[in-house]
Amino acid sequence: MVVTNIAFIPARGGSKRLPRKNILPFLGKPIIGHTVLAALQTQLFDRVVVSTEDTEIAAVVSQWDVEVDQRSHALAGDSVSVVEVCLDFLDRTYKNRLPDTMVVLYATAPLRRAEDIQSVMNLLDEDCHFAMAVSVCHWPVHQVLKNHGDHVVPVFPELIHxxxxxxxxxxxxxxxxxxxHVDAFQREKTFYGHRLKIHEMPRARSIDIDTVEDFEWARYQAERMLL
Structure with missing residues (x-):
């Protein structure tokens, strides 16, 4: 089978700030289930792949029509980037013809919808090889400070006033x-590649769960939206 489009869901088991976050119950299903089902609902993908080193996560996602890629434990540490995991998967899996596109979906963003995935994917064309979902930054970026020795200084001093x-x-x-686009991704090794385009999502659904506070906030927003 010629594989054109892949959905790739990285889900390691060793999260520290919110242990087992990928499979915590959230609105009646494991957190990762919301991402899996959104990917399947789009009907865009030849393969939906969950990448994990964790046997419990693999067992949880087996209830859906997805593939599990057994990630090396060496690629499941805190210092390993998702980009590294994606590149490793592509190198191991595709020796001849690469897929055309890959959409990487974080398992910890359960309020992202199928239509968001579709909108991001639709941005790719012959002139755009990279696209992502974003939210508007509502706080004043020009007032950001950074450490400088024993004090702080503005990051953008020319804009501070x-x-x-x-x-x-x-x-x-x-x-x-x-x-x-997979060929461009392998070449540039980043999600922030040349001529990046964006799909804007509402802030209420732009929640990547990494802490207990994130979890509670996402649950509040979901209940408020009656999801």
Whole structure:
């Protein structure tokens, strides 16, 4: 079978700040289930792959029509990036013809919907090899400070006194959805590649769960939206 489009869901078992976060119950199913079902609902993908080193996560996702890629434990540590995991999967799995596109879906973004995945994927074309979901940055970026010895200094000193009317529109990668042309991704080794385009999601659904506070906030937003 010629594989054209892949959904790739990284889900390691060793999360520290919120242990077992990928399979915590959330609105009646494991957190990862919301991402799996959104990917399947799009009907865009030849393969939906969950990458994990964890046998419990693998068992949980077996209830759905997905494949499990047994990730090396060496690629499940805190210092390993998702980009490294994706590149390893591609190198191991595709020796001849690469897939055209890969959409990387974080398992911990349960409020992302199928239509968000579709919108990000639709941004890819012959001139755009990278796309991602974002939310608008509502706090004043120009007032960001950084450590400098025993004190702090502005990151953007030339903008520190600018008025709100002078601000540009800034966006935050919301930690949910990344689409790439695979050949360009292998070449550039980043989700932030050349001519990146964005799909804007509401802030209420742009929650990447990494802490107990994130979990409670996401559950509040989901209940508020009656999801």
């Amino acid at each position: 600018s008025k709100r009317s002078q601000w540009d529109r800034y966006y935050l990668d919301n930690g949910s959805t990344y689409a790439v």
